Amino acid sequence: MVTCAWPYINYTPHLGTMIGSVLSADVVARYYRLKGDDVVFVSGSDEHGTPIEVEAVRLGISPKKLTDENHAKIVELWKRWGISFDNYTRTESPIHKEFVKSFFTRIYRRGYVFAQDVELPFCRKCDRFLPDRFVQGVCPKCGAEGARGDQCEKCDCLLEPAKLVDPVCAVCGSSPVMRKVKHWYFDLAKFSGGLCKFLEENERLSQNARKFSLNFIGGGLKPRSLTRDNKWGIPAPFPGAEDKTIYVWVEAVLGYVSATIEYFRGRGEEERWKEFWFDGDAKTLYFIGKDNIPFHTIILPALLLASGEGFNLPWSVSSTEFLQFKGESFSKSRRIGIWIDEALELFQADYWRYFLVSTRPESKDTDFSWGVFIERVNSDLNDTLGNFVHRTLTFIGRYFDGRVPDGADLGDRDREVLQSVRELVERVAKELEDCKLQEALRTVVDVSRLGNRYFHERAPWKLIKTDRDEAAKVLYVAVQLVKTLAIVLSPFMPFTAERISALLNLVEDQRRGWEEAVKLLPSNHEIGKAEPLFEKIMVDGEELQVRLEKAKSSTITFEEFLKLDLRVGEIVEAEMVPKSKSLVRLGIDVGGGVVKQAVAGIAGQYELKQLLGLKVAVLANLEPKRIFGLDSEVMILAAEDGGNISILMPDKPVKSGSKIK
Template structure:
């Protein structure tokens, strides 16, 4: 496997902000790929630690606290538990899931900053920064919103536009405003400490150029940043929530969250390797006591024979590939990442996942609605992972992949071979008198699957690896379907023994190879086969189950998901969308007052549409013939984009009949029908709830 120079592996997954739960975009982008990789390494016997934790010092957390009227600590305590519990229940097998509000982290981050400070790495600069005079506070990046200069989004943050993904600085925003008071901020001088990325660019560039084998999206984004020239970046902020800057003259300042957060991987490793970790921390940290590290924390970060891999989303590439490596270079003791496999974004039902719009599938809610289907979501999100480009999750595809692939291929094969073994041979592993050419061909094909799957995982091509795994399940399914042991049992019992033996051996191989992708199903299959969990190197053979081995009872590996369950999820999303639209609706401002006499001069009557047709060479106009009760007249109305002509014949409408006639596209229009228009541009007729005589007056 891979490069033998590495004795141990340190694998990190991006620290999620504790200002909200985890959703499927996070899972597909970071946590499932990382978990597959780590579970594979463990199955091959590698010394690996898997570190993650809650990022509890970001500005979004202080904004959340402010909006909810609670303290930042209360916010992070709430979401640390929700996120940690979700990961644990979903089966993300971290060695430790810790938190950056811990004392260990504060000490580690402070010591790291102090080391760079004492080495003279930072430049101390007085710069102008946005200040909210009304709130009396300097504004960090996310305390400022304005119009994005790249795409025109009016709600872009001071560090990033979430609509187009562009990285920004607050001074680039058009019409900036404070999120604290809504006021326009002013520029005011303040002192901060900067990491001189400009001076370090040659060193950083040399590091990036050593890794041309990185995923194209990662390497390409790094080269783009470097080609534009790096600038010094402030590593401190004027805030009161975070790790305090440990130098004199830094009162009221904390470490920049992107200086602080990646150090969380190190502080998490320290606690993981601490044999005297307190009982309270062990409970709070979601420490996996069964995955004890073999070495000191320094070995996992300082040693050249340790491979460091960061799993992140594409919005974190610059921080993990340029800023954090620059910090580690400046420190001098740490090894740099060997790879940073970042995925693209996952969309949901054709729309961008949005926390603020509640357009997401939240992990903790999924686990409530589908408590025994962790592996189904793992499978679907891996099969559709946005590895090279943005991809889309739909509930219908989720259902189809479960029913047509997990149930119909993998589950069907396992169920058949186990049920038939119990039916014909009392659940014992038996063997016939010899192998056919087909048997030998299947056995030969089987040998290659472990190495093919392993190669794809080692190259971070998890979709490809999962596809190869399912090809083995297809091989088993086809073998059984072609052999038809349920027919042969009447005439050739010896042949059936061989068929079922090969089928069971394939099933046991699937149990081993499923471990990285479908850990719950793998364990369930091991239990049905009455096998101990086997390491990866045991796969690829047909002697995993000895003759006479007793199988446990068969059970369904996967169950069909009914339309009703999917319809409920789609309805939940639609309800969220409607609620969002209603919350976002803004009524037009009232027009200037009119006198009663002016209003009384309008003659509005109830009429019925008798005829309707589209006006030639226009997209918006319909020619209507309306019975007003006084006469029948022609009115031209701009509603063609909302109504088909045949749909509205016979409809009653309100008509302003004393509007000055005017010619529109050569047609004399004698009046106006009244329409209600919502803030999102939808139109509806203003009409009586019950049928009224034509000519009735609207007052």
């Protein structure tokens, strides 16, 4: 079982999320599949909780509408990045909601859940308690304004709503009062001993995860809140908690189980999920960022222990430090960082996959650098890996009719190179199984470095003129290294690996097993025509940053799109704009008898009397623009084709002010 932290989908994930969890998990899942292990790779969109609800309130839409759109977009982005989920689901899945409610009902009945009165901020104007991000204020730690009730974005410290200085309601801006309310808690302290045993005996935990978790327990475990006063989420199943929802952090971690159930149920194997969660030989691997450590090394194991059902505890938890941008945390609201959709506007996915794994922050926070990105693409990919593959296949195509040369009677150096490759492949496997992804990728590139050294030493361009048989041996060995790269590169750069496999004309059986990395291509095997795998980046980091800013401005988020007030309006006034031959002043009823003015360049396309009474599509919340001395307050939507303008109109009668969705 391979999984990664469920990305929260109030926004598109950024590069830090990609390398901290999703991409790392994908690399390892692909490797274990190649090994022939029975792998299930699951995750999903985390769509409950206050950030989604606050954003939906701000946009004036339902949380479900917001998450439906974001989930669909993110699913498509995973495909473009080559993320090979077996099941990427969502917390709105009926199977997930059913499992979460039944799970918490079980641990409630076993005595691990209790109710307690607490004081929380209450907004009298909105008539509701303010959980997490429904309240904002000044951070008590760093003094930053705009800190949220769950976390300060400036200093990253975790907060509680009651601790904020000068708190205000995030919806209406009024000052809340403190009121008592009942909430339900998980008695986490009862599992201190079991958790310490799990942490001390598990050698597969990353160093930062073990150290953080043991220190966390050493400070004394406190009851963990299970409920929130949210309307958006999974209803709490506890008696008396009918107006509560399950806290998103304790709900989402159970998604690893529910996603497995959903996957096998969809395959008609109703009970097979239990093999991955109860079989002692099954292994579960979690890939997370360091901010998620306590939820995967303390909260999730404690919940699984509380069930009393014998769930497998995490076998491996690989946590990374943070990827930062110019020394700051990625922030959508402050437009700091690079998001995964923006990244693909600039370069192909495999460039990013290579760069992110090669700079994976495994021991300390890492700052994103365009200079390092350019160097990795140009030096590692183009000059080293791409150059070796291209020169080998070009040489075979030119001098050996595009067929693998005879490999009989290899010399000592030739056999030594093949043995070195076998050792490198073993090392890659060991490093991947130890979750040392950065080292593993470096070792993969070492295969091409070895190939380039060997090619340079043996100089087949000289041998072909004096000893064709020796030249044949060199190319025979070199093409075996290319085949090795097609296999060992595939967990990291699947699109490039597929291209290499296609160039080598590998059949399915020759590309689908890790052991194929050291199996030799037979002499006379036909290969395809060589073509470059990569292109050098010929601009500097400043230019790439400019292009990134253009990509940010050329695309809008779904949330930005929802700000557009698109509706149907009726043209009730139409006259020419004085001193203009092309502009028409229109009065448009946008609903409720409200008439707004538009200035449109449609004179000569429509007669004035023809326009009166037309129902047209308009953008009604446009900032007024002064045109020929007139304020244009709305924009008519029209299509243009070769100078011909056609106003967009509904094909059925609708009333003025009807929303366009």
